[in-house]
Amino acid sequence: MQKLAGAFRERGAEVGTYRITALTAREGRRQGLYCRNQTLDDCHALLVRTIPGGSLEQIIFRMDALHCLEKRGVYLFNPPKVVERTVDKYYTTSLLATAGLPTPPTVVTENYSEAMAAFAELGEDVVVKPLFGSLGRGMVRVTDPDTAHRVFRALDLGRYVYYLQQFVPHDNQDLRVFVLGGRVVGAMLRRGDSWKTNIALGARPQAVTLRPEEEELALEAARVLGAAYAGVDLLRSREGELYVLEVNGIPGWQGLQEVCEVDVAGEIADYVLKELAGRR
C-alpha cells in the first residue's frame, strides 16, 4: 500500500488512505460518502485495495457505497462490479466457463445430498473451497466418501455454500500473471511444498517467461471479467492442460515484485493517471 501511495506521490498526485469499514453515507442534506470528515466524492480515483470480511449487511453496504461513488463520477479501480465478480469464486468460474475458457469441472450447491453426488461425479477427488477468497486457507482436498460426509455436514451446520472443484494433479506449482490495462506486466511461477501454491502459505516465487498461450489465456480471463487489473492464476496439469483457476480483482504483487524487473506500483500509478487524464 505504501509503495503504491509513494508511486502516485512521485507523480505529483495527492494521496489519502481510507478504510472501507469506516464509511458514512449521507443522502438528502450534505450528500456524500464520508470517511472521517472527508467526502470521498471529491476524489478523482479510488483504488480498492482490500475488503475485510464482515456480515452480509456490512459487505453489501460497502459495495453499494462503491457503486454510488462510481455513479457520481469517481474513477474506481477496479470497478465495483469487477470486485464483486472476482471475490466470489462461483461468479468468477461461471463467467470464465461461459466464455469458453478452460476451468476445472466445478459444482456449487447449498444442498448436502447434491454435494455428495457431486463428490462422486467429480471422481472422488475434489478441492472444497470457501466461496470468498481465502489466500489458500480453509481450502481442503477431499479424497474419500467418509471425509466428504464429515466435511460437508460441518459446512451444512455453518450454512455454507459448497464449492467443489475437481482436483487437477499438478507439480506443486502454478502461474500468477499480473494483467494491467489489457497487457501482461509481469508473471511468476509459484512453487509450493504441497498442492497449494499460495505465497501466503509459503510457496516461493520464481521468475518465468510465459508461453504465448499462457499470456493469451491470462489476458482473456481478465477481459472476460472486465478487470482493469487482475492477478490471474493459471494451473498446468501433469497432462499438460492449462486451466484458469481464479482471477483476483484486488491483486497483490509482493512475491511478483521480488522476481520481476518492472516496478508494478509505478505501472499502476502510470495507468490510473493516464486513464484519469483521458476522462477529463
Ligand SMILES: Nc1ncnc2c1ncn2[C@@H]1O[C@H](COP(=O)(O)OP(=O)(O)OP(=O)(O)O)[C@@H](O)[C@H]1O
Ligand atoms: N482444482 C484444483 N486442483 C489442484 N490444485 C488447486 C485447485 N484449486 C486450487 N488449487 C491450488 O490451491 C491454490 C489456491 O486456490 P485458489 O487460487 O482457487 O484460491 P485462493 O488463492 O485461496 O483464493 P484467493 O486468491 O481469492 O484468496 C491454487 O493456487 C492452487 O495451487
Ligand SMILES: [Mg+2]
Ligand atoms: Mg489464488
